[in-house]
Amino acid sequence: MSFPASHPLTVAPTSRRELNKAATREAIALAALDFLRSGDLNTFTVDDVAEAAGVSRRTFFNYFSSVEAAVASFTQNYLDQVIVELEARPAGEPLLESAQIALSALGNAHDLGILAETFALTQDPQLSRFQLQAWDECSTKITQFARDRMPAGTDELFLFTLVGAVIGGGRAAFLVWFLEHGTDVTQASLSDLRNKLQAAISLIRQGFPN
Amino acid sequence: MSFPASHPLTVAPTSRRELNKAATREAIALAALDFLRSGDLNTFTVDDVAEAAGVSRRTFFNYFSSVEAAVASFTQNYLDQVIVELEARPAGEPLLESAQIALSALGNAHDLGILAETFALTQDPQLSRFQLQAWDECSTKITQFARDRMPAGTDELFLFTLVGAVIGGGRAAFLVWFLEHGTDVTQASLSDLRNKLQAAISLIRQGFPN
């Protein structure tokens, strides 16, 4: 979970406690991911994950409400970053351009590799639910963002549809990318992901005249 | 669960057993909805729902894997209908037009009222996950449908983005509709929902040139 460290925007809350908590959180999430790599959900338990992460079962639940939630944290982190990037864009910039840039302002290769892996490992419906929720929460935040940046009184349906389409397109780009590259995250496949994200948003912008 | 009855497309499997099962399923889902109407998820248990539906706890789990899944069945039914409507459209028709028609070919007012209610009652993240999954499964089906109807060799990113945008727009229409009308399902609000669905798809078609 390199998110807090790589984005010291909020006063750098790098106290010992914060560091410890971040490390614990990451350890748990990684342990959960590791179990998923070698089997499906019902081949291991929360106790297993907790033990592997070196914490008690109770502490696991202090950080995540379930294994699924722990695995979804990687996606969550990426989307949180997208929001940060989005809010860093200049106010005058067209919204779809901001979205294009924010979505493809991807982190380092290692984090992205894990993100790609979660795509692979969360085909199980039980797991995919939590990914979907992460995207949905992101939608809500972007809608709020868009409402602030658009002219006052912009039609709500227009707003929601725009954001819904952007998120739908973003997920589409990730999905197609993953279908083509799997968990292979080279520099080349990364740049392809950026291309796909940009292409998807471009399609949204242009529309689909038949 | 009027779905099987109202769509006797598949040889009318109306045997006694089928009828009983459909009735039980509906009873369970309605019982779950009823408990949600008067409190949140953790104010009642599966046992409560089973008892209210007049079945054993074990039978509940024979039909649904959780209370959340039971509540999501209403959305599921609507989206299943959308797929049926979609597949009934002529092959030559432009895809977005088919989608527009299929999405707004809504069932009767009573079923829609319940659908609207589930929008209201599933703001709880625990519940919304299952709604999101229903929409996502619908996406997958529509993507397959679109692949079949588009020229062979159509770009996959184009396909996924188009479908992602359509589903995003569809959900946006429902959301805005619900935000405006709540669970009030009159003839007028229904026709507004149809308008919103059509408007959303139109936006997708036109695109968002800034």
Place this chain on the structure above:
DNA sequence: TGCATCTTTGCACTTAGTGTAGCAATATGA
């Protein structure tokens, strides 16, 4: 160092979810 604050842990408890085997209802064929 001593005290206040926050985090982790163990324990006990309720509820979720599932395998299994027997029982009840429906279907089928004469």
Place this chain on the structure above:
DNA sequence: TCATATTGCTACACTAAGTGCAAAGATGCA
């Protein structure tokens, strides 16, 4: 109509999820 095969329902037992609580341990601060 009856006998029998098939399918669904139920009770029971069991593992694991998730949570409240209070004590112990770690960190922050003066």
